[in-house]
Amino acid sequence: MVISIASQKGGTGKSTTSISLAAGLGRIGKKVLIIDVDSQANSSKVLLPHYIDLRSEQTVYNTILERKPLPIHPTTIPNVDIVPSHILLSNTDVELTTAKDHREARLNNGLEKVKGHYDYVFIDCPPALGWLTVNAFTASDKVLIVVSPGYFELDSIVQISKTIAEVIEIFNPNLQLAGYLFTMSDTTVNSRTSLKVLRQTYTNDVFNTVIPRNTDLRDAHFKKMDIFAYAPKSKGAMAYQSLIRELINHDQRPQ
Template sequence: MVIAVASQKGGVGKTSSAISLAAGLAHKGKRVLLIDIDSQANSSKVLLPNYPQIQKQHTVFTTIIERSPLPTHQTSVPNLEIVPSHILLSNTDVELTTAIDHREERLKRELDAVKGRYDYVFIDCPPTLSWLTINAFTASDKVIVVVAPGYFELDSIVQISKTINEVKEYFNSDLELAGFLFTMSDPTVNSKTSLQILRQTYTGSVLNTVIPRNTDLRDAHFNRQDIFSFNPKATTSLAYNKLIHELFQV
């Protein structure tokens, strides 16, 4: 199963969710691949201690631009491999915009060649609706849309939902919405109201599991660890384990 983890807005816990889902399944003995196509490369920086030494030809940049095989690297987590990102990926959208030959399938073609080696593949998408995001959606079976409390965060869902439907119509008819994942939840009125509006507006599409705002997650990433390696008893660890069970019955 290939799952894109997406949001139109940054700072909503998208990358944290991609890392936590991938690492959580790997800790349970599943073979997992995480593909980082966010040019900020935060997933890569957390999971690869030697990331600063990795050259661009050993990142997903070479797959998107040169259509080379996916360069996989073993992470610090057993059973979890990653295809790292590169800062220059931020410039690739210009090239994909002017390309005319199956520009939406560059990731899918190379992923199809290797995905049989894994139980799960996650794609950490950029926080924009670009040709990179379309590549991710075209290559995926499902999309998890990450949403944090706030008016602008909720407003961004409309456009990303439209993009999912357009990719489904033109490039990937089998694409499904796995659900909206509410993150950074806290006891404030803003958080409670945002979740209520989300569930009322998208009835049946909001995942039951809610991810709390928690300093352990930030501290884990600061220490270049996933949350399960850092503190398996943290409230965020328990929440992501619950999410993994809800999504994959694992």
């Protein structure tokens, strides 16, 4: 199962979700690969202690720009590997815009050779709807959209839904929506109203699990740890455990 973790807005908990899902599944014996295609490289910086020493050819840049095999690295989490990102990916959209040979499928071509070794692959997408995101969606079975409280955050769903529809029509007819995940939830009116609108608008596609605004999640990343290693009994850890159960139960339903 290849799942893109996506959001058009930055700071929604997208990388936190990628790391937490991978860590939780890895700890129950699932073999997991994270592919970080966000040039900010947040997932890579948390999971690879020596990330700063990596050269561009040791990252996903080598696959998307140079069309070389995916450079896979073990992480500090059991059963979890990662293909790290690189700051040079920030120029990828410009370079792919002028490319003429299957620019949407470069990630997919690399992933096809290795995905059989994994139970789950999570692609940590950039907070933009350019060619990197199109590459991620083209390589995926499903897209999980992360939504945090706020008017503009809810409004961005329209744009990302349009991108998904275009990828289905042109590049990947089998792509499906995994669902909308509400993150950074708290007791404010803004948060409660945003969740209510999300569930009213996309009733059948919103995960039951809600991820709380939780300082343990932030502090875990500061320590370069996943939430299950840092604070396994925290509200954040419990929420991501619930999300993992939802994902597994959904995958086990008859198609």
